[in-house]
Amino acid sequence: MTQESDLDSTVRMRFRSLRQARGWSLDSLAERAFLSPSTLSGIETGHRRIGLDQLMALARALGTSLDQLVETVSADDVVIRPQCEEQRGLTTWVLNRGSGPAGITVARMRITDEARGPGADQLGVHPGKDWFTVLSGTITLILGERAIRVETGQAAEFSTMDPHAVKARGGPAEILCILDHDGRRTHLRSPA
Incomplete structure (x- = not known):
C-alpha cells in the first residue's frame, strides 16, 4: 500500500468515525457539507476520490480542521519512553x-x-x-x-x-x- 492510499484510507476512517460519533446519518452530514449522500457514501467507502473542496466542506461540517483530518502519526509519535x-x-x-x-x-x-x-x-x-x-x-x-x-x-x-x-x-x-x-x-x- 502506498503512503497516499494509507492517508486516503485514514481520512475516510476519520470522516466515518466523526460522523458516527455525532450520531449523524450520511444524509445528515451530506446536508451539512452541501454534498449529495451518494457522493459522501462513495467517499466513505473508497469508491470515490476525495477532492480538496470536499475535504474542506467535510472538515467544516464536522467541526474540525483540514490539518487534523490529514495529519499523519507514526509509531514513533505515539510511544513515549519516559526517563x-x-x-x-x-x-x-x-x-x-x-x-x-x-x-x-x-x-x-x-x-x-x-x-x-x-x-x-x-x-x-x-x-x-x-x-x-x-x-x-x-x-x-x-x-x-x-x-x-x-x-x-x-x-x-x-x-x-x-x-x-x-x-x-x-x-x-x-x-x-x-x-x-x-x-x-x-x-x-x-x-x-
Whole structure:
C-alpha cells in the first residue's frame, strides 16, 4: 500500500468515525457539507476520490480542521519512553512530551516511606490546581493544617494556593498526577 492510499484510507476512517460519533446519518452530514449522500457514501467507502473542496466542506461540517483530518502519526509519535529522574525519596517519570494542551504535564511519581514527596520539606504554594490519583500505597496530602489520607484508587484535586505537600504513608506509594505550568515548575526538577 502506498503512503497516499494509507492517508486516503485514514481520512475516510476519520470522516466515518466523526460522523458516527455525532450520531449523524450520511444524509445528515451530506446536508451539512452541501454534498449529495451518494457522493459522501462513495467517499466513505473508497469508491470515490476525495477532492480538496470536499475535504474542506467535510472538515467544516464536522467541526474540525483540514490539518487534523490529514495529519499523519507514526509509531514513533505515539510511544513515549519516559526517563526516570531520581532525587532523595522521589522518582518521577514525565509521561507526555513537552507540555500538553493548556500547558498540562502528566507524571508518575514514586514516593518512598522514609522520604517526602514533592514539596514536602516545606509547604508549597503556587497558582493553579493540582490533581493526582494514587496508583499504589497510601498518600498523606497536607493542605495547610489538615492532613488528608488518600488511598489506592482514590484521587485528590485541590487549589495550590493552599500551602500543600504530599507524603507517602506506611511504605512506598505511587501517584499519577496532572500538573499545570506552575505545578510543573514547582514540583518537577527540570521544568519544560
